[in-house]
Structures are given as structure tokens and as C-alpha cells.
Amino acid sequence: MHLDSWLAIGGMALATYLTRISGPFLVGFVQGNERLENCLAKLPGSILAALLAPLVFMSGTAEIVGAVGTLIVVYFTKNMPLSLIAGVGTVAMLRLFWGL
Amino acid sequence: MxxxxxxxxxxxxxxxxxxxxxxxxxxxxxxxxxxxxxxxxxxxxxxxxxxxxxxxxxxxxxxxxxxxxxxxxxxxxxxxxxxxxxxxxxxxxxxxxxxxxxxxxxxxxxxxxxxxxxxxxxxxxxxxxxxxxxxxxxxxxxxxxxxxxxxxxxxxxxxxxxxxxxxxxxxxxxxxxxxxxxxxxxxxxWKGKEDIPAWAIAATTALVVHYFIPGKWYIVIGGLTGSMTGLWRSNALR
Known part of the structure; x- marks a missing residue:
């Protein structure tokens, strides 16, 4: 293994780990501030919504239909594996048969 | 260990x-x-x-x-x-x-x-x-x-x-x-209607950022923007 490979992989690992542990430190700075703590409470849902938006709305028709299918199944069953199968199955079918 | x-x-x-x-x-x-x-x-x-x-x-x-x-x-x-x-x-x-x-x-x-x-x-x-x-x-x-x-x-x-x-x-x-x-x-x-503003703002911001900036910035910026609705809510309470 080249020296630059060691440096790159080690550095990348360290950089990644740094992002993983730094959240609680930053929260320490806003502690006690009621308004910022309200923001913190909104954070998880916002991250998920932000993460999902392009996946659902900017991928294609199959993904939009698949998302609707997933939501319908989770609404009625509250079951994650079932909802996953429904979503993945819908998307796979749409791609296979309609080339969406 | x-x-x-x-x-x-x-x-x-x-x-x-x-x-x-x-x-x-x-x-x-x-x-x-x-x-x-x-x-x-x-x-x-x-x-x-x-x-x-x-x-x-x-x-x-x-x-x-x-x-x-x-x-x-x-x-x-x-x-x-x-x-x-x-x-x-x-x-x-x-x-x-x-x-x-x-x-x-x-x-x-x-x-x-x-x-x-x-x-x-x-x-x-x-x-x-x-x-x-x-x-x-x-x-x-x-x-x-x-x-x-x-x-x-x-x-x-x-x-x-x-x-x-x-x-x-x-x-x-x-x-x-x-x-x-x-x-x-x-x-x-989902806890109720009060989640809508944060999620909608996060999703909309993410779409815009995703369109203009490459990489994963859309998650960071969208997530932060959505969470800012926390400010607005605490103002309304006062």
C-alpha cells in the first residue's frame, strides 16, 4: 500500500469520525437558550424531510408512486418491513414493466 | 472489552x-x-x-x-x-x-x-x-x-x-x-399539524439547494432551515 493511500484513508476516516462526534459539542453552545432548543427539537424531522425531498421528487415517476405506496402501507399497517417491500416492489415493477 | x-x-x-x-x-x-x-x-x-x-x-x-x-x-x-x-x-x-x-x-x-x-x-x-x-x-x-x-x-x-x-x-x-x-x-x-412548516420548509429548501449545489449540502442546509421554524414558534408563544 502506498503512503498516500494510508494518509488518504486515515484522513478521511478521521474527518468522518469528527463529524460524527461533534454534534453534542455544538449543542452545548446553545444549551439554556429556549429558542434554539426549540429549533433543536425540529431538527430530526427537518433532516429527514430534507434528505427525502430530492429522493422522492427529483428522481422520477416510479419514486413518487413508490413513495405514495410506502406511505399508504405504513399508514394502515404501521409495519416497516411490509412498507419497505411495498415501496421497493412498486418501484421495481414500474421500472421493469413501464421503464419509468 | x-x-x-x-x-x-x-x-x-x-x-x-x-x-x-x-x-x-x-x-x-x-x-x-x-x-x-x-x-x-x-x-x-x-x-x-x-x-x-x-x-x-x-x-x-x-x-x-x-x-x-x-x-x-x-x-x-x-x-x-x-x-x-x-x-x-x-x-x-x-x-x-x-x-x-x-x-x-x-x-x-x-x-x-x-x-x-x-x-x-x-x-x-x-x-x-x-x-x-x-x-x-x-x-x-x-x-x-x-x-x-x-x-x-x-x-x-x-x-x-x-x-x-x-x-x-x-x-x-x-x-x-x-x-x-x-x-x-x-x-x-409525525406529531400533528405543527410539524408541517418545518418539514415543508426543509423539503423545499433541500430541493432548491440540491438543484444548485452539488454534494450533500442540501441535507445540511435543508435540515437547518427547517429547524429554524423553532424560532418562529417560540415567538408565537410569547
Whole structure:
């Protein structure tokens, strides 16, 4: 293994780990501030919504239909594996048969 | 060593929660495996040797950053560019670990810091959703994270040595598994109409940022913008 490979992989690992542990430190700075703590409470849902938006709305028709299918199944069953199968199955079918 | 850690902090990291974390994460792990195979295969094309491929998945353990790095893998490696790009792509983890703070605070440092190594998008989302329901402790993150780590590393090795059985997971809709998991988890976080502004603003901002800025900035900026609605709400209360 080249020296630059060691440096790159080690550095990348360290950089990644740094992002993983730094959240609680930053929260320490806003502690006690009621308004910022309200923001913190909104954070998880916002991250998920932000993460999902392009996946659902900017991928294609199959993904939009698949998302609707997933939501319908989770609404009625509250079951994650079932909802996953429904979503993945819908998307796979749409791609296979309609080339969406 | 693991035994000692588990025992020394039995109050906030239990084996039972770890077991639930493993079981709950199994469906996601299938998709992670499919993408790990693809990553392993691509490491060969990018010219990484077996050791480099294994190490990258084992110690970096961040799929999207690893895929991005493959495009830059030309010797002599642009080491600082690789590190910086990885940092930027993974900035979203800062927000994710921030959201786990209330639970992480209760864990002693020698548990908290090793545990956070296992925080990836999927393990975070699954863990947060389980924690807010109050039925599990941080052991969930250990179970979920270790399962995904083992899956990711073994898939990388299989893809690198055997080749990917599935060269295009999207053909089977497996890329959508991640979308579906996040949808189910967001559905579970729904508390009522008061969630709409934050989520709508986060999603809209993310779409705009995703369109104009490459990389994963849309998650960071969208997430932060959505959470800003917290300011507005506390004003309304006063």
C-alpha cells in the first residue's frame, strides 16, 4: 500500500469520525437558550424531510408512486418491513414493466 | 472489552436494545449489502488494492463519501482534497449526532465516543425514531450500527473479490429501500399539524439547494432551515 493511500484513508476516516462526534459539542453552545432548543427539537424531522425531498421528487415517476405506496402501507399497517417491500416492489415493477 | 463497556454503563446501553436494533435494521442491511457489493466492484476499477478497499469501508464507513472518493483515486492521491471532500459530504452527521445529544449525555465518554463511530444516515434515523418512542436505549445504535458495519465491510470484500452479483441494485428497486425507510421513519415522527412548516420548509429548501449545489449540502442546509421554524414558534408563544 502506498503512503498516500494510508494518509488518504486515515484522513478521511478521521474527518468522518469528527463529524460524527461533534454534534453534542455544538449543542452545548446553545444549551439554556429556549429558542434554539426549540429549533433543536425540529431538527430530526427537518433532516429527514430534507434528505427525502430530492429522493422522492427529483428522481422520477416510479419514486413518487413508490413513495405514495410506502406511505399508504405504513399508514394502515404501521409495519416497516411490509412498507419497505411495498415501496421497493412498486418501484421495481414500474421500472421493469413501464421503464419509468 | 465490549463486555466491560456494556456492564459499566448498563443503565443506558443494554443488550436487549442492541438486539432490537439489529432486528429492526435487517431489511435496510439487505440494501446496504447490495450497494457494498457495487462499491467493492468499483474499488477494483478505481485501482484500490484489496487492503485499501477493506480499510476504506472498515475505518471510513461512509458510503456516499467513499463513492465520491473513488472518482478522485488517481496516484499520487490528492490527499487533502480527498479529506476535505469527505468532511463536507459527511457534515450532515454533525446534525444527526446533535439530535441524539439528550441520550448521548447520559452515556459515559468511553461509551459515547466508540458508539458514535457507528452513526450513519440509516442507523441514526432508525435509532432516533426508536429512542423518541422511549422503548429502547442507546444500545439500539450499537446493534444497528454494528450490523450495518459488518454488512458494509463484508459486502465490500465480496464485491471486490467475487464481483457484484447485482451490478445495478436500482434494477430491483433496491435504491428505493433507503427512501422507503426514511419515509416510514418520518411518518413515525409525525406529531400533528405543527410539524408541517418545518418539514415543508426543509423539503423545499433541500430541493432548491440540491438543484444548485452539488454534494450533500442540501441535507445540511435543508435540515437547518427547517429547524429554524423553532424560532418562529417560540415567538408565537410569547
Amino acid at each position: 465490549f463486555r466491560r463497556i456494556l456492564i459499566s454503563s448498563s443503565t443506558n446501553i443494554s443488550l436487549e436494545s442492541a438486539r432490537i436494533g439489529v432486528v429492526t435494521s435487517l431489511p435496510v442491511a439487505l440494501s446496504v449489502f447490495a450497494y457494498g457489493l457495487v462499491y467493492g466492484l468499483l474499488t477494483k476499477e478505481a485501482g484500490l488494492n484489496l487492503m485499501e478497499a477493506a480499510l476504506s469501508s472498515g475505518v471510513i464507513f461512509a458510503g456516499s463519501a467513499q463513492f465520491v472518493a473513488l472518482d478522485m483515486w488517481i496516484h499520487p492521491l490528492p490527499v487533502s482534497a480527498l479529506i476535505f471532500t469527505t468532511f463536507v459530504v459527511n457534515l450532515r452527521h454533525v446534525l444527526m449526532s446533535a439530535s441524539l445529544t439528550p441520550w448521548l449525555r447520559k452515556a459515559v465518554p468511553q461509551v459515547r465516543y466508540p458508539l458514535l463511530f457507528f452513526l450513519v444516515d440509516e442507523s441514526w434515523a432508525l435509532t432516533y425514531s426508536a429512542l423518541v418512542r422511549g422503548k429502547v436505549d442507546l444500545g439500539f445504535l450499537l446493534g444497528s450500527g454494528v450490523l450495518l458495519w459488518i454488512t458494509w465491510v463484508s459486502a465490500t470484500l465480496s464485491g471486490r473479490t467475487v464481483g457484484a452479483v447485482i451490478s445495478d441494485p436500482a434494477q430491483f428497486g433496491l435504491d428505493f429501500a433507503f427512501t422507503a425507510v426514511f419515509l416510514v421513519l418520518l411518518f413515525g415522527l
